[in-house]
Amino acid sequence: MSTLPSRTKRRTGVERAAEIARTAREIARYDGLDAITLRSIAARIGVTPALVSHYEPSTEALVAKTFGSIAGAELAEITRELSALPSSVEALRALIDTLLGPDRSAVTTVWLDAWSVGRRNIALAREVGVQMDAWQAFLVALLNRGSARGEFAVADSGALAWQLLAIIDGINAHAVVRYGDARGQRDLVRTVAEHELGLPAGALAPASA
Amino acid sequence: MSTLPSRTKRRTGVERAAEIARTAREIARYDGLDAITLRSIAARIGVTPALVSHYEPSTEALVAKTFGSIAGAELAEITRELSALPSSVEALRALIDTLLGPDRSAVTTVWLDAWSVGRRNIALAREVGVQMDAWQAFLVALLNRGSARGEFAVADSGALAWQLLAIIDGINAHAVVRYGDARGQRDLVRTVAEHELGLPAGALAPASA
DNA sequence: GAGCTTATTGATCAAGTGATCAACTGGCTC
DNA sequence: GAGCCAGTTGATCACTTGATCAATAAGCTC
Numbered sequence: 001m002s003t004l005p006s007r008t009k010r011r012t013g014v015e016r017a018a019e020i021a022r023t024a025r026e027i028a029r030y031d032g033l034d035a036i037t038l039r040s041i042a043a044r045i046g047v048t049p050a051l052v053s054h055y056e057p058s059t060e061a062l063v064a065k066t067f068g069s070i071a072g073a074e075l076a077e078i079t080r081e082l083s084a085l086p087s088s089v090e091a092l093r094a095l096i097d098t099l100l101g102p103d104r105s106a107v108t109t110v111w112l113d114a115w116s117v118g119r120r121n122i123a124l125a126r127e128v129g130v131q132m133d134a135w136q137a138f139l140v141a142l143l144n145r146g147s148a149r150g151e152f153a154v155a156d157s158g159a160l161a162w163q164l165l166a167i168i169d170g171i172n173a174h175a176v177v178r179y180g181d182a183r184g185q186r187d188l189v190r191t192v193a194e195h196e197l198g199l200p201a202g203a204l205a206p207a208s209a
Numbered sequence: 210m211s212t213l214p215s216r217t218k219r220r221t222g223v224e225r226a227a228e229i230a231r232t233a234r235e236i237a238r239y240d241g242l243d244a245i246t247l248r249s250i251a252a253r254i255g256v257t258p259a260l261v262s263h264y265e266p267s268t269e270a271l272v273a274k275t276f277g278s279i280a281g282a283e284l285a286e287i288t289r290e291l292s293a294l295p296s297s298v299e300a301l302r303a304l305i306d307t308l309l310g311p312d313r314s315a316v317t318t319v320w321l322d323a324w325s326v327g328r329r330n331i332a333l334a335r336e337v338g339v340q341m342d343a344w345q346a347f348l349v350a351l352l353n354r355g356s357a358r359g360e361f362a363v364a365d366s367g368a369l370a371w372q373l374l375a376i377i378d379g380i381n382a383h384a385v386v387r388y389g390d391a392r393g394q395r396d397l398v399r400t401v402a403e404h405e406l407g408l409p410a411g412a413l414a415p416a417s418a
Numbered sequence: 419g420a421g422c423t424t425a426t427t428g429a430t431c432a433a434g435t436g437a438t439c440a441a442c443t444g445g446c447t448c
Numbered sequence: 449g450a451g452c453c454a455g456t457t458g459a460t461c462a463c464t465t466g467a468t469c470a471a472t473a474a475g476c477t478c
Contacts, residue, residue, distance in 0.1 A: 010475070115321045166382075171379070218456080248435080
């Protein structure tokens with residue numbers, strides 16, 4: 001046998017922990033939150049289940065952390081994208097387009113899993129609450145900013161944020177089961193938002209005809 | 210020992226099958242669809258897991274059947290209740306009140322479980338599709354009836370039915386996690402329905418002030 | 419290059435899952 | 449009351465899960 005360094009072994013603790021976290025996210029996206037297993041992660045990385053257990057003593061906590069990581073990463077990315085837009089109306093339009101766009105089913109299924117599994121995993125249930133609050137806070141800030149700028153008028157930004165998020169989540173849940181694409185239902189969210197914000201019809205419609 | 214007939218044994222096959230189905234429904238409502246287990250059912254009835262397996266050779270199929278039974282029973286009950294109402298507007302109002310009323314979380318959690326578990330259980334996934342179609346068909350019929358009676362105007366009853374169901378499902382999903390009560394969000398559905406049907410504002414509001 | 423810190427392994431446990439099958443027995447029929 | 453059909457049991461298999469622990473070995477420091 002040659003001296004092939006076939007396996008790069010013995011990574012740093014920090015590196016390995018990051019690798020485990022990343023692998024858990026991949027598994028959650030592809031196969032669901034409850035496909036996260038000591039053995040599924042270990043097999044994917046090429047190590048022993050005991051090693052995963054060493055870095056993540058509680059699998060339940062790892063599931064909760066993984067969900068929070070996926071949901072939080074999406075919110076962070078959207079926050080970044082929207083911050084470049086000049087007006088709140090454009091930001092709201094982009095938000096609707098993104099959250100009801102194609103290739104969203106991966107994140108949506110993770111949310112569906114979280115709502116379901118959260119009943120058996122207390123840490124996950126708490127994380128779901130945290131992420132929902134974070135989304136609502138983000139949308140409230142967006143609505144208040146637009147209101148302060150005089151772009152539109154909002155009576156109760158907190159309640160409206162919950163309503164818009166509920167509609168979006170409902171549409172996406174249906175899309176996962178039925179057509180795999182929620183774009184056809186964007187008009188519903190646009191109409192509700194325009195109506196509640198006192199915007200003229202079509203104000204949130206896509207730019208190009 | 211006395212001759213106490215402590216256990217009523219040896220039921221009819223039909224009786225036992227019904228008992229198993231009923232027990233599976235109870236477990237699904239209280240502890241979720243994936244708490245349905247040969248042993249959980251058997252323990253609750255007081256028989257051997259093998260007996261449950263005898264009547265239900267496939268647990269996956271039993272889970273799918275149980276979901277269909279719960280969802281179908283609710284639709285049947287609501288259909289019955291609404292059929293007594295004289296107008297379609299009143300029926301729509303009652304539908305919204307019921308589907309976003311208290312004590313709905315049990316059924317909502319079963320739906321959440323079904324959306325999540327359906328990815329691993331093909332039979333369940335198909336049943337979810339069937340039940341969603343049944344609900345949509347029911348609502349389409351309600352909308353078309355009201356339109357034919359001249360109570361309101363509906364452009365695309367099929368699309369509107371999906372939209373209203375998506376909103377209701379989204380609100381209920383949020384309610385399961387957050388406040389446990391979706392009544393505060395009823396106005397959203399009412400407003401959307403009134404707007405889309407050309408009804409005056411408040412037409413779907415509760416009768417009493 | 420000795421020694422030590424720490425990443426990593428292999429083995430193993432207890433619990434829980436669906437499923438199968440021969441054996442038992444309750445209760446009805448003739 | 450003998451016999452038989454069908455409901456029921458107990459034992460058991462193969463598999464998956466999370467978790468623990470002593471033992472190993474890699475790689476850095478001195």
